[in-house]
Amino acid sequence: MQPHPAEDLESLMAAYQQADRTAAEALIERLSPQLHRFFMAQVVSRRYADDLLQETWLRIHEARHTYRPGEPVLPWIYAIARHVRVDSYRKVRRTESREQQVDVLPEAPPHGTGSQPGPDLDALLRVLPESQREVIVMLKVSEMTIEQVAQATSSSVGSVKQKAHRAYRKLREVLENMGFGDRGRRSTE
Amino acid sequence: MTPEQIDRVLAESARRSPPQEVDAAVVERAKASLASSLEPVRPLRSSRVFLTILFIISAAVAVLGAVVFGVRGLPVLSAIQRAVIFPMLIAAAAVAGIASVREMRPAAGRRIGSLALALSILVPLAAFAFLFRSYDPGNFVPDGVKCLTAGLACAIPAAIIAALVLRRGFVLDWPAAGIAAGTLAGLAGIGMLELHCPILKAPHIMVWHVAVVWISGLGGWLAGWMVQTAKRRSG
Known part of the structure; x- marks a missing residue:
């Protein structure tokens, strides 16, 4: 072609x-x-x-x-x-x-393995409810703007921001349980 | 963790787990199915054009209906009543029209069909309660049924024409489109009643005239749901 x-x-x-x-x-x-x-x-x-x-x-x-x-x-x-x-x-x-509402957290990668710095994206996203997951996929994987996501989901910009905020809260909880908080702090220190 | 740190983890995870290769056969099938019926299409006209068309249809149905049933209401309304009722109905029709037009194209904006229906019921109710002070029930049911029937007789053709206009687009959510178009058609019905009906009693207007809007809106939702169900079964 x-x-x-x-x-x-x-x-x-x-x-x-x-x-x-x-x-x-x-x-x-x-x-x-x-x-x-x-x-x-x-x-x-x-x-x-x-x-x-x-x-x-x-x-x-x-x-x-x-x-x-x-x-x-x-x-x-x-x-x-x-x-x-x-x-x-x-x-x-x-x-x-x-x-598939995942109650079991995605497996944490072994600490100190520089080549494995993060969990599997799909497993991580499955922790989120469907409406938040689709917003995060559009924003972070498809790299759409908040306004474009609002258009695609026929909702308001405020509603998309709220879903993203809730998703981040959940992801923070999950990632901190996996030990990423410490690593994040270490990396910013 | 800060949002930036979460972003970094997400970005790293996305890099580490790139999307699985899409099955080449699926991509080839998609290409083949599109190529088999590839013809030029003319992009849908702008939303303003369709909004104008829907608005003209609603206004024309209301005026024609009033001419057929007799313009006996307009002469008995006071100047204040006319100045409030007709602009209010026009504004409600504009909101319902915008809601209808947004259903014609994917990603056309926030869906506001239910909001349009709620506004088209609540705002007229408040306005009628303010404008009409006679609470004498009179022949409440017989007069009311006549007005409801006349109002729906106008709303139904308006709804059918609106549905034909909507079909030119690509409606994703037929029940939502049905609510929006039904509300617009109901507003044509209530507009006709305000031109036609000489009864100025608050209970009559608030119950029977406003009923045209919500019955039409719910009827639109039901019709939309039936279309969607039929499409799912056939698809």
Whole structure:
């Protein structure tokens, strides 16, 4: 496949609306990994995340006329992805329990091993309730701004800040129990 | 730990556990399914255009309904009553219109359909309680049922037209869209009643006229829920 000359997501999306096949393929290549990670942070099974990713691209295709050229692409994409996940969750919730509320803390890495400075991200995020987890994934993994996360989740900036604040409080508790507080203090001293 | 230290741990963890490679077959399937129906699309018009369309539809239905049923209410309203009621209904319709338009596009903004419904009930109730001082019940039920029927007779076509407009977008949450469009349609119904109904008794207006809005809003939610359920079953 020839790489598409457009660099930014907004130009790729505008070209995709004009039926530019290479732009559509470039968007899929560029965004699939982060969408997959978004789903993997919420669900347990990789196969299920694959299905959600596939479904998300179908919905994006169906809804592509509702993207307004020039506007940020990520909130629009994540709003659809989030809806696909919620929709699918509702479908399967009677048969499968998807919410993995982790009461057991992620394992702490052995102290003093410089090459293993942090816990596994997905395990760490699973400590958080779903609504806080998705906010942290969008902010820290997809590197969206608070305003973009608010757009993607159809909520207010204040609500996103509150969720992030609560998530950080929980993460602080977990990380300090794992001994990261001491390490953090040591590193800042 | 400070938020910055937590950020560092998160960043280190993300670096240490990069996203699993997406299955190439999944990516290829996505590309193939998009390519098979790739046609140019015209981006949806701006929210202002749709807001104007919805507003004109609501106003037109209210005025046409009043013409059909008879404009007997407007002449008996005082100048203060007219100056408060109609701008209030226009403002409520603007909020309900914005709520409806936001449902047409993903990431279009905070969802305010329920807020629009609550405002469209509570603000008119307060205004009517302030403006109408006669608490004589009169023929409370027979007159009320006539007004409710006439109001809903206007709200239903307004809701159907609003739903057709909403369908041009890509509604993610049909029940929420239903509440917003139902509220807007209910406001068209109550607008028609204020033009048509000559009864100036507070209980009549506060119960039967306002009922058009909440019945229409809840009806919109129910219709939206049915559409969503049908879509999930077919999908």
